[in-house]
Amino acid sequence: MSKPKPRPAHSPTTGVYKPDAIKDIAESLNITISDTVSSSLASDVEYRIQQVIQEAARFMRHGRRTTMTTSDIDNALRVLNIEPLYGHTPHNPTTFRRALPFPQSQNAGPVYFVEDEEIDFDRVIREEKITLPKGVTWTAHWLAVEGVQPLIPENPPAIPREVVPETGAVAAPDGVGLPNLAKNEQANLNGTLMLNTPAAANSKLTQQQQQQLVKQVLSRELQLYYARLTGSLLPPTNDFAKRTAALASLRSDAGLQALLPYLVRWVAEGVVSALKDGAQSETDGKSLEVLMDVVGALLENKTLFVEPYVRALHLLA
Incomplete structure (x- = not known):
């Protein structure tokens, strides 16, 4: 019986990525691995690198280029479902320095390392300190409370008390001032906004107290809106379309907060004038x-803050 021939011992195949590199990385992490494991890992790393380069070469050829760029590598990693590389390009290129050969291993190849920059502590101490800006934060403040802006730094400054209001401005009981209108529009406001105003023969003390009230001057647009609104609602106006449009505006308009005290006062005066005689006519009933x-x-207007006037409106209803 013939003896089997001994098989020749296969020398370990070595590729571009050496097992010694795997061992160096493992030793830097305080891990000890055998030669078989390091050889297997080296071959797997080499295969993965070749796979990425092949995919990147496809993008290079598709772009009709002869030079492979970093964008090709990023696209290849994305196609292979591998997490992309993070970081940014430094302003200064990285410089490598060649290390001295080791006396123990003369056959070892040259070793290069990144040269560290020498820092002068005296220069660092003398440099001006750069303070980092604060992060983005959010804060809340009261823009207005019942139509009056509070005196806080976030809001614009209030009008000084020394400033005298416009001549002929009317001060309402809640401290709201209304400037004069034109002659053809003043007649619509007389008898509605002049209620409870001080007479011309009041003492100086009463006038000084009224000047200290917080005054809110209505804009020209709000004055015209008030005049046309009140003129299109009550008789003798019989235009049903204008009346419907005015009521719809009161239900949905979000800019009527400044006019709310005047409207409440106007409604109160209208109810009093309609009921003061005792015998109501047909016009009083329609009013x-x-x-x-x-x-x-x-x-029904959800944008109006009507809580301060709920009692007055409840009594009217």
Whole structure:
């Protein structure tokens, strides 16, 4: 019986990525691995690198280029479902320095390392300190409380008390001032906004107290809106379309907060004038119906802050 021939011992195949590199990386992490494991890992790393380069070469050829770029590598990693490389390009290129050969291993190849920059502590101490900016933060503040802006740094400064209001401005009981209108529009406001105003023969003390009230001057647009609104609601106006449009505006308009005290006062005066004689005519009945519709429209407007006037509106209703 013939003896089997001994098989020749296969020398370990070595590729471009050496097993010694795997061992160096493992030793830097305080891990000890055998030669077989390091050889297997080296071959696997080499295969993965070749796979990435092949995919990147496809993108290079598709772009009709002869030079492979970093974008090709990023696209190849994305196709292979591998996490992309993070970082940024430094302003100064990295410099490598060749290490001295080791006397123990003369056959070892040259070793290069990144040269560290020498830092002068005296220069660092003398440099001006750069303070980092604060991060983005969010804060909340009261823009207005019941139509009055509070005196906080976030809001614009209030009008100084030394500033005298416009001549003929009317001060309402809640401290709201209304400037004069034109002659053809002043007649619509007389008898509605002049209620409870001081007479011309009041003492100086009463006038000084009224000047200290917080005054809010209505814009020209709000004055025209008020005049046309009140003129299109009550009789003798019989235009149903204008009345419907005015009530719809009261239900949905979000800019009526400044006019709210005047509208409440106007409704109160209209109810009092309609009921003061005792015997109501047909015109008084229609006026009361329109005024109740106005109260309902104001209550339906969700953008108005009507809490301070709820009691007055409840008594009217």
